[in-house]
Amino acid sequence: MTDQATTSSKPMPLHERLYRTEAIVLSRMDFGEADRILTIYTPRHGKFRVIAKGSRRPLSKMGPHLEYFARTRLDLARGRELDVVTAAETVDGHVGLGADLDAFGHASHCCELLDRLTQDRQEHEAAFDLLASSLRLLSDGVDPFHVARHYELALLTLLGYRPELYRCVSCEADLAAEANAFSSRLGGMLCPRCRGADAGSRPLTINAQKYLRSLDRRGLAFVARLPIADDLRAEVEATLAAYLRHVTERDLASLRVLREMNQPYDAGSSV
Numbered sequence: 164m165t166d167q168a169t170t171s172s173k174p175m176p177l178h179e180r181l182y183r184t185e186a187i188v189l190s191r192m193d194f195g196e197a198d199r200i201l202t203i204y205t206p207r208h209g210k211f212r213v214i215a216k217g218s219r220r221p222l223s224k225m226g227p228h229l230e231y232f233a234r235t236r237l238d239l240a241r242g243r244e245l246d247v248v249t250a251a252e253t254v255d256g257h258v259g260l261g262a263d264l265d266a267f268g269h270a271s272h273c274c275e276l277l278d279r280l281t282q283d284r285q286e287h288e289a290a291f292d293l294l295a296s297s298l299r300l301l302s303d304g305v306d307p308f309h310v311a312r313h314y315e316l317a318l319l320t321l322l323g324y325r326p327e328l329y330r331c332v333s334c335e336a337d338l339a340a341e342a343n344a345f346s347s348r349l350g351g352m353l354c355p356r357c358r359g360a361d362a363g364s365r366p367l368t369i370n371a372q373k374y375l376r377s378l379d380r381r382g383l384a385f386v387a388r389l390p391i392a393d394d395l396r397a398e399v400e401a402t403l404a405a406y407l408r409h410v411t412e413r414d415l416a417s418l419r420v421l422r423e424m425n426q427p428y429d430a431g432s433s434v
C-alpha cells in the first residue's frame with residue numbers, strides 16, 4: 164500500500180479540516196432555502212468559493228458578517244466541493260459604502276476586477292492588501308475616481324501587466340510632451356512615429372499622460388489632491404478600461420487554449 168492510499172483512506176484530522184482566514188466578500192449568491200455561496204478573496208489562499216449554510220435566516224449569527232465587500236474573519240471547514248463557513252466576524256464592514264451609491268459602485272468594480280483577473284486559489288497577499296485599502300478609502304469618502312484608477316494601475320502592475328508609460332513600446336525612445344498614443348495590444352505608449360504599429364491605439368492628451376505617470380510615480384495621496392476636469396476623467400478611465408478589457412480577454416483566450424491542449428491528453432491518459 165502506498166503512502167498516498169493510506170492518507171486518502173483515513174478521515175482528515177480535525178486540525179487539518181478547520182482553518183481560519185481573513186477574507187473580503189467579492190460576490191455572493193443565494194443557494195437553496197437559506198444558504199449563500201460566497202466568492203471570497205483571502206491573503207493566503209487567493210480567491211475561492213465557500214458556502215455559508217443558513218446565513219439568510221433572520222436570526223443567523225454569521226449573516227450580518229458576510230455583507231458585500233465586508234472584510235471579515237472566517238472559520239472554515241474543508242468540504243468535498245466547497246469549504247463551509249462555520250463562524251464569521253466583521254473586521255471592517257466599510258459602512259460608508261452603504262450610504263454612497265457612487266462609492267458602492269466603485270467598490271463593486273474593484274471586486275469584480277480582482278475576480279476576473281485572478282485564478283482560483285492563487286495566493287497574492289499584496290492584491291488582498293490593495294483591495295482592502297481601496298475599499299477603506301472608498302468607504303471614507305475619498306474621490307472614487309482617483310481610488311479606482313489607482314487600484315486598476317496597481318493591480319495591473321501586481322499581476323504582471325504594468326503598462327509602459329515612459330518610453331515608446333516600439334522604438335523605446337523616451338516620450339516627449341506631445342500627443343502620444345496608448346496601445347492596449349502592445350501594453351503601453353507609442354510615439355507619433357510608431358503609432359502605426361497598432362492601428363487600434365488611442366491618442367492620449369498630454370494631461371492624461373501626466374495623470375497616469377503621477378499615479379504611477381507619486382501615488383494616490385498625491386493625485387487625490389489634483390483638481391481634474393470631467394473630460395480628463397473620461398479619457399483616463401476609458402484608456403485603462405480598454406487595457407483591462409484587453410488583458411482579461413487575452414487571459415481568457417489563453418485559458419481556452421490550455422483547456423483544448425489538455426483535453427486530448429486527459430482523454431487518452433491511462434493514469
Ligand SMILES: [Zn+2]
Pocket residue numbers: 331332333334335336353354355356357
Ligand atoms: Zn516609437
